[in-house]
Amino acid sequence: MERMLLFIACLVLPAMISSQPMPASAAQSKAPAAWLGIAIEDVPSAGLPAAYDHHTEGGAVRVLQVFKGTSADQAALQEGDILLSINKTPLSGRKTLLDTIHSKAVGDVVELRIGRGEKVFSQKMALSPKPEDMRSITKMLVGSPAPALDGKYYSGDAGMLAKNRGKVVVLDFWATWCGPCRMTIPGLDAVYKKYRGKGLEVIGISSENLEDLKAFQASAKLDYPLFNDVSRLTTGHYQAFAYPTLVVIDKQGVIERVEVGAHPPEDIEKWVLEYL
Numbered sequence: 001m002e003r004m005l006l007f008i009a010c011l012v013l014p015a016m017i018s019s020q021p022m023p024a025s026a027a028q029s030k031a032p033a034a035w036l037g038i039a040i041e042d043v044p045s046a047g048l049p050a051a052y053d054h055h056t057e058g059g060a061v062r063v064l065q066v067f068k069g070t071s072a073d074q075a076a077l078q079e080g081d082i083l084l085s086i087n088k089t090p091l092s093g094r095k096t097l098l099d100t101i102h103s104k105a106v107g108d109v110v111e112l113r114i115g116r117g118e119k120v121f122s123q124k125m126a127l128s129p130k131p132e133d134m135r136s137i138t139k140m141l142v143g144s145p146a147p148a149l150d151g152k153y154y155s156g157d158a159g160m161l162a163k164n165r166g167k168v169v170v171l172d173f174w175a176t177w178c179g180p181c182r183m184t185i186p187g188l189d190a191v192y193k194k195y196r197g198k199g200l201e202v203i204g205i206s207s208e209n210l211e212d213l214k215a216f217q218a219s220a221k222l223d224y225p226l227f228n229d230v231s232r233l234t235t236g237h238y239q240a241f242a243y244p245t246l247v248v249i250d251k252q253g254v255i256e257r258v259e260v261g262a263h264p265p266e267d268i269e270k271w272v273l274e275y276l
Contacts, residue, residue: 031105031106032106032129032130032132033106033129033130034101034104034105034106034107034108034127034128034129034130035070035101035127035128035129035130036070036071036072036077036101036110036125036127036128037066037067037069037070037071037072037073037128038063038064038065038066038067038070038072038077039063039064039065039067039236039237039239040061040062040063040064040083040094040097041061041062041064041094042058042059042060042061042062042093042094043059043060043061043062043082044059045057045059045060046059048060048082048115049115049118051115051118051119051120052082052084052115052120053120054084054090054091054115056090056091056092056093057092058091058092058093058095058096059091059092059093060082060083060084060091060093060115061082061083061091061093061094061097062080062081062082062083063077063078063079063080063081063082063083064079064233064236064237065079065147065236065237065239066078066079067137067140067141067239068140068141068143068144069128069140070128070140071125071126071127071128072125072128074125075123075124075125076123077114077123078116080116081114081115081116082114082115082116083097083112083113083114083115084112084113084114084115084120085112085113086100086101086110086111086112086113087100087110087111088111088113101127104127105127106127106128106129107126107127108126108127109124109125109126109127110124110125110127111123111124112124112125137239137241138238138239138240138241138242138245138247138258138260139258140239141238141239141247141255141258142255142256142257142258143254143255143256144254144255145253145254145255146161146169146171146247146249146253146254146255147234147237147238148160148161148162148237149161149203149205149227149229149234150229150231150233150234150237151205151227151228151229151230151231151233151234152227152228152230153225153226153227153228154210154213154214154217154226154227154228155214155217155222155225155226156223156224156225156226157225158201158203158225158227161249161253162253164201164253165251165252165253166199166251167199167200167201167251168199168200168201168248168249168250168251168272168275168276169200169201169202169203169248169249170188170191170192170200170201170202170203170246170247170248170249170268170271170272171203171205171238171246171247171249172184172185172188172202172203172204172205172244172245172246173205173206173235173238173240173243173244173245173246173247174204174205174206174243174244175206175207175208175243176206176208176212176213176216178243178244180243180244180261180262181243181244181262183262184244184246184262184263184268185204185220185222186265187263187264187265187268188202188204188224188246188265188268189202189222189223189224190265191265191268191269191272192223192224193223194269195269195272195276196223196224198276199251199276200272200276201224201225202224202225203224203225203226203227204222204224204225204226204227205226205227205229205234205235205240206226206227206228206229207228207229207230207232207234207235208228210228210230213226213228242260242261244260244261244262245258245259245260246258246259246260246263246268246271248271248272248274248275250275251275256274256275257271257274259271
């Protein structure tokens with residue numbers, strides 16, 4: 001994966017439905033790219049219900065996440081929906097879907113054939129403009145229930161997020177190679193030590209090699225639990241496109257704040273106290 005170290009954040013490459021990226025020199029002269037506003041994955045045709053009547057070699061596409069305020073959100077698409085065709089063309093994996101979206105402009109209307117449970121229906125929607133700053137995608141999660149974690153703890157164990165209802169939870173998406181992450185971690189650990197007895201939980205989440213993560217922890221000796229996002233599903237669900245990304249979850253399990261980049265402990269403490 002390409003890595004780019006910025007002044008306040010380490011950007012990572014996203015995976016979502018949008019138009020092709022354009023050169024920076026052309027960004028100001030071209031119209032915004034079109035997108036549906038969803039994160040997706042391929043799903044084999046063989047595992048689909050017979051009612052979907054979908055038999056292409058590349059399979060269909062499953063919706064992993066719907067971003068608030070986008071055309072997909074307004075059309076009431078749901079996580080877990082299966083996209084079967086676009087503009088009456090059966091999908092053969094995500095390529096068919098992406099090729100069609102890439103050929104459209106913001107405001108163009110597309111028709112999706114969707115499988116949900118045992119039902120199949122069609123839905124038309126106008127394409128949304130893709131945000132220029134990919135880091136803003138994560139902020140669309142504010143006000144939504146926090147997605148469950150998918151992976152395993154390798155240092156400490158805070159359990160499932162559902163188990164932490166009644167606590168304020170801070171998720172830190174980070175990487176060992178990320179300079180701003182290393183700047184943020186000591187302060188985050190200090191805030192955790194100060195408030196863990198008062199209802200604060202902090203979970204550090206990284207998708208790196210487990211051996212590298214354990215080696216880092218052997219030196220850093222962080223007190224808060226550390227989680228290995230082996231499949232990158234958790235990172236995808238939170239659309240953490242830049243490191244560090246701090247996600248503050250309230251006592252009801254709702255995402256209240258998303259902050260990208262390095263921050264001093266004073267800021268982190270202030271965010272925690274808003275919901276503690």
